[in-house]
Each structure stands twice: as structure tokens, then as C-alpha cells.
Amino acid sequence: MSDDVLAELYAVLRARAGADPKTSYVASLYHKGLDGILKKVGEEAVETVIAAKGDDRGAVVRETADLWFHCLVMLAFLDVGPEQVLAELKARMGRSGIEEKASRHER
Numbered sequence: 001m002s003d004d005v006l007a008e009l010y011a012v013l014r015a016r017a018g019a020d021p022k023t024s025y026v027a028s029l030y031h032k033g034l035d036g037i038l039k040k041v042g043e044e045a046v047e048t049v050i051a052a053k054g055d056d057r058g059a060v061v062r063e064t065a066d067l068w069f070h071c072l073v074m075l076a077f078l079d080v081g082p083e084q085v086l087a088e089l090k091a092r093m094g095r096s097g098i099e100e101k102a103s104r105h106e107r
Contacts, residue, residue, distance in 0.1 A: 006072065006082040013076040029073050037077055041070045 012026075019027035029037050044067040051063040075082060 006086070009069070010072055010076055010082050013073055017076070026073060029070075030077060034074075034077060037070070037074050041067070041074055044070045 016024050016026040017030050021028040021031040029040060032039075044063065048060070048063040048067045051059040054060075072082060075085070
């Protein structure tokens with residue numbers, strides 16, 4: 001189910017790439033280029049951390065949704081599909097996090 005939502009949202013984000021930046025928030029992010037998108041991802045990551053430190057679970061959900069949304073914008077801009085990220089996560093399942101991290105240095 002979640003991968004369907006990600007795939008649907010990713011398709012919408014890709015479609016908005018050619019929209020008018022004055023009328024589409026996503027197009028305005030694309031117009032700012034990778035640095036602008038990455039700045040927004042960073043801002044959303046900080047807001048997610050701040051929300052997680054608070055007592056409002058709803059804020060954590062909302063801020064995480066914002067972070068994931070902006071990460072999908074970044075992926076779409078880079079032409080990296082969410083299925084690639086999901087495949088990477090699936091490949092890591094059942095492996096020790098320490099072992100997996102060490103294997104990245106071997107690649």
C-alpha cells in the first residue's frame with residue numbers, strides 16, 4: 001500500500017516539472033534547482049527533529065509527511081524512483097545495521 005502512495009505521488013511530482021512555477025509549488029521548487037530543493041529538505045528535516053522532541057504526535061506525523069514529500073521532490077528532480085529506495089530498504093532487511101553500514105565502505 002505505502003509503495004502505491006509513493007508511486008502515485010512521485011508520478012504527480014514528475015508531471016508538475018513542466019508546470020508554471022507561479023502556480024505550482026512543486027514547479028517552483030524545480031525552478032530553484034537542486035540546491036533549492038536540498039535546502040527545503042534540510043529545513044523539513046530540522047522541523048521533523050524539533051517535532052519529535054515535543055509531545056505532539058500529530059506534529060511528528062505532519063512534519064514527517066513534509067519531509068518525505070520534499071525527499072520525493074528531490075528524487076524526482078534527480079530521476080530516481082521511490083521503488084529504487086524501497087528496493088534498497090528491502091535489501092537491507094534482515095541484516096545487522098552495523099554490518100550493512102560496513103558493507104557500504106566496500107562498495
